Amino acid sequence: MDLSNLQQTWNRLEDKLEKSNRLNLELLRKVNLDRAQNKLKSLVWQQAITITFYLLAGAYFMHFCATHWENWNYVIAGGILAGWSFIASASAIHQLQLILTIDYSMPVLQLQKRLMSIKTAIIKNLRIAVWMLPFYMAFVVWISEVLFGIDFIAITDISALSWNFILSGLLIPVAWWMHRKLNPKNADKKWLNWLLQGSGSQLNEALGFLNEIDEFEKDPKREKEPRSF
Amino acid sequence: MTGRGRDKNRVDDLIQIIEENKGIIYKVVNSYCNDPNDQEDLVQEIMYHFLEGYERFDHQSKVTTWMYRVALNVSISFYRKSKTRKKYISPMPENIIQIKTEENEETMDREVAQLRHFIQNLDELNRAVMIMYLDGNSHEDIAEVLDLSESNVGTKIYRIKNKLKEHFKTE
Incomplete structure (x- = not known):
């Protein structure tokens, strides 16, 4: 092939395609756009339900703090749980914002990145979840009060309490380790696939493409194109 | 003007724009999709996004830039979706595109087929x-369509053409 005539060759393809394809554009008048948006609507609903759940949980834990103001154990436990709920809701709001602002006329790399990051949001949510591990005592304190009406901290002797605090401290590096392990690179691992409800391979593919986009975006040192090419 | 009248004008404008630039759609679809049935689905998706996005198009950039962005974004996403894709096809009238498959490969000359394959x-x-x-x-x-720097685009074209050169040397 004569490379100097690439564009002419390409135009010949266009001619062939023009001859073999026929667009019936009048049919566009019949398209009902509302019906076509079901897919987006279901994603929006999913996120809206998640946000509502976390906001209600956050509000409930704030209320828990307010109604137990006289006991600092409850205030701290409720505060931690409220904080975690609000962080999770902020993450879900961010996801919803990404979904609602999908616009296929965005520059290709920007849009493809956005689509891929929506697909990988589940990993971010898991990462937020693991940071509750070191704060498990907050759950214990809250559950003890709500279910049994007892102050776990007050009734537990100092040595058992110390062990619980030590365990909490030890769980910080565990949470950090899990945070690191919940890495896009491990999406093909069985355990992560299980956590991701079987969507690991899709996620892996999405992340692979994100990496490709990053590589593609890198501006290499300019290579001069010879005029004669 | 009523909402329905505006919609009609919008669709009229869009139909004219697509008619004038339908080559963009044919080539993008043909480059990302081989199967004639899938090509029809892909054209449907592109048309849907044209219709859906045209209202937001502000005419600040060229209409062809907008068309490339939509067509490429939809095609790349379509290409990446696997078996689940069919579930999400937007409802569109059938036969929005007619592809005479028998004319595709057979009537293409060797160079065109080689370039397409590459x-x-x-x-x-x-x-x-x-x-x-x-x-x-x-x-x-x-660069505007893809969100890259112009120098990066230049380098990429240079590299692809080098690959092409190598490709045809070996064929």
Whole structure:
């Protein structure tokens, strides 16, 4: 092939395609756009339900703090749980914002990145979840009060309490380790696939493409194109 | 003007724009999709996004830039979706495109077939660069559609053409 005539060759393809394809554009008048948006609507609903759940949980834990103001154990436990709920809701709001602002006329790399990051949001949510591990005592304190009406901290002797605090401290590096392990690179691992409800391979593919986009975006040192090419 | 009247004008404008630039759709679809049935689905999706996005198009950039962005974004996403894709096809009237498959490969001359084959073997992003380059778009336009720097576009085109050179040396 004569490379100097690439564009002419390409135009010949266009001619062939023009001859073999026929667009019936009048049919566009019949398209009902509302019906076509079901897919987006279901994603929006999913996120809206998640946000509502976390906001209600956050509000409930704030209320828990307010109604137990006289006991600092409850205030701290409720505060931690409220904080975690609000962080999770902020993450879900961010996801919803990404979904609602999908616009296929965005520059290709920007849009493809956005689509891929929506697909990988589940990993971010898991990462937020693991940071509750070191704060498990907050759950214990809250559950003890709500279910049994007892102050776990007050009734537990100092040595058992110390062990619980030590365990909490030890769980910080565990949470950090899990945070690191919940890495896009491990999406093909069985355990992560299980956590991701079987969507690991899709996620892996999405992340692979994100990496490709990053590589593609890198501006290499300019290579001069010879005029004669 | 009533909402329905505005919609009618909008669709009329869009139909005219697509009619004038339908080559963009044919080439993008043909470069990202081989199967005639899938090509029909892909055209449907592109049309849907044209219709849906045209209201927001502000005419600040060229209409062809907007068309390339939509067509490439939809095609790359379509290409990446696997078996689940069919579930999400937007409802569109059938036969929005008619593809006479028998005319495709057989009537293409060898060079065209070689070039098409080469382009279909590039990764999705380099394929987008090459389609736009071969369509005669400037580096500036390609950079705008993809969100790359012009120098980066230049380098990529240079590299792809080198690959192409090697490819045809070995054939």
